[in-house]
Amino acid sequence: MRKLRKGDDVIIIAGKDKGKRGTIVRVDGSDRIVVQGVNSVKKHQKPNPANGSAGGIINQEMPIHISNVAIYNFTSKKSDRIGFKVDADKNKIRIFRSTGELIES
Numbered sequence: 754m755r756k757l758r759k760g761d762d763v764i765i766i767a768g769k770d771k772g773k774r775g776t777i778v779r780v781d782g783s784d785r786i787v788v789q790g791v792n793s794v795k796k797h798q799k800p801n802p803a804n805g806s807a808g809g810i811i812n813q814e815m816p817i818h819i820s821n822v823a824i825y826n827f828t829s830k831k832s833d834r835i836g837f838k839v840d841a842d843k844n845k846i847r848i849f850r851s852t853g854e855l856i857e858s
Contacts, residue, residue, distance in 0.1 A: 754845055756835040757786060757819060761856075764832045765791055767821040774825055778814065785816035792817045828852065 757763065759780055765773045765788070775788040792815045800808030823832035826849050834850040847856040 754837070754847075755780070756847065757822070757824065762825045762827070763788060763822040764825045765817070765821060766823050766832060768792070768817065770817075781816050784819050786819055786822065787814050787816050788822065789814065824849075824856070826851065826854075828854065 757777060757780070759777050761777050763775060763777060763786075765771050765775075770791045773791050775790045777786050778789050779787040781787065793812050794815055795810050796813045798806070798808055798811050800806065824835055825831075826833040829851065831851075833852075835856065836848050836850045837845055838848050838853075840846050848854060849856060
């Protein structure tokens, strides 16, 4: 079970976008994620008539290393760490380390 998943709200803790918050859009492999509105670059794209895409300069979000983000805890309004706990039905669930609350996902 992964600690961070698609749809989690995270805060950037290192790099040029430090302090920004966003939602995880995609998880690439085991160590890189794409966060909405973070680490965006301008990409020069050639037109491709086969796909129907026009050329030009587009903004694109690039992957960021998973160690540079932390999950955002809305109750404490801070970044937090993730822990695991086994509930009564023997299911592994994610919790916030500081408060022990269940992470809704």
